[in-house]
Amino acid sequence: MERRYRIGRAGRSEEEEQRVKNKLCANCGNPRPKRRQAFCSDKCVSEYWLKHDWSSLRWSIFNRDNFTCRKCKFKVKVDGGYYVVIEDPKKHSRLGEKYIYEPLVADHIIPICLGGEEFVAENVQTLCKWCDKEKTRKDMGKFHNIQASLRAVEHIQTVMNPKWKVTPIPVKTPYNNDPKQLKILVYCS
Numbered sequence: 152m153e154r155r156y157r158i159g160r161a162g163r164s165e166e167e168e169q170r171v172k173n174k175l176c177a178n179c180g181n182p183r184p185k186r187r188q189a190f191c192s193d194k195c196v197s198e199y200w201l202k203h204d205w206s207s208l209r210w211s212i213f214n215r216d217n218f219t220c221r222k223c224k225f226k227v228k229v230d231g232g233y234y235v236v237i238e239d240p241k242k243h244s245r246l247g248e249k250y251i252y253e254p255l256v257a258d259h260i261i262p263i264c265l266g267g268e269e270f271v272a273e274n275v276q277t278l279c280k281w282c283d284k285e286k287t288r289k290d291m292g293k294f295h296n297i298q299a300s301l302r303a304v305e306h307i308q309t310v311m312n313p314k315w316k317v318t319p320i321p322v323k324t325p326y327n328n329d330p331k332q333l334k335i336l337v338y339c340s
Contacts, residue, residue, distance in 0.1 A: 163203075202270050209257040209275075216277035218255060222286075225279040227254060243281050256283040262290045265297070 167177045176183045176191035178199040183191040190196045200207040219226040219238075226238040233249040244254075258278045261267030268274045278286065 201272070205257075205270075208270060208272065212257045212272060212275045213255060213277055215272070219277060220255065220279040220282055221276045222278055222282040225254070225282075241281070243279065254280055256280055258283050258286060262294070264294050265290065 163171070163177060170180055171177050171189050174183060175181065176187075176195050177189045178195035179191065181191050183189070190199065197207075201211055202208075217226070218228060218234075223241045223243075224238060225241065225243060226236070227234040227250070228237050229235075230249075233251060234254055236244050236246055236248045236250075236254075239246060256278050257275050259267045259269070260274050260276050263269050
């Protein structure tokens with residue numbers, strides 16, 4: 152029977168499953184004590200879930216960034232189940248305003264659809280919901296440009312000359328202060 156996982160949680164890799172079967176820690180591969188089922192220590196449990204569970208990673212990113220948007224410096228503090236606005240340079244809301252939902256988002260710097268890593272803390276940043284909307288709009292524009300390039304490749308292959316062998320090659324190049332972007336090179340032979 153196939154295992155089912157909660158949304159936002161990655162399953163164990165074959166290597167991790169093999170470690171558990173061999174009575175080793177699923178995270179580090181060291182021998183685990185008999186009383187433990189999958190990990191050798193609490194530290195390994197925390198490290199493992201940061202790499203496999205989105206909610207754990209998200210909270211660690213918020214703490215790392217001190218609950219502050221990296222782009223506009225919007226800042227909240229958690230107080231009794233509410234998110235209270237402490238700083239808001241762009242005047243998105245009033246100081247002291249309370250939110251019952253999170254006004255912050257853990258955003259992938261390089262989106263997964265453009266080749267970014269999913270559970271890597273270096274690829275995730277804290278943004279307020281307003282800056283996240285703006286960034287998502289830009290990211291989707293880049294994604295649609297890539298889709299248009301792929302459609303152009305199909306067009307060349309089928310309409311222009313069906314005998315041509317057209318090969319799209321994904322290439323990562325620097326752009327807009329982001330470390331990577333996916334572009335398409337076309338090789339015709």
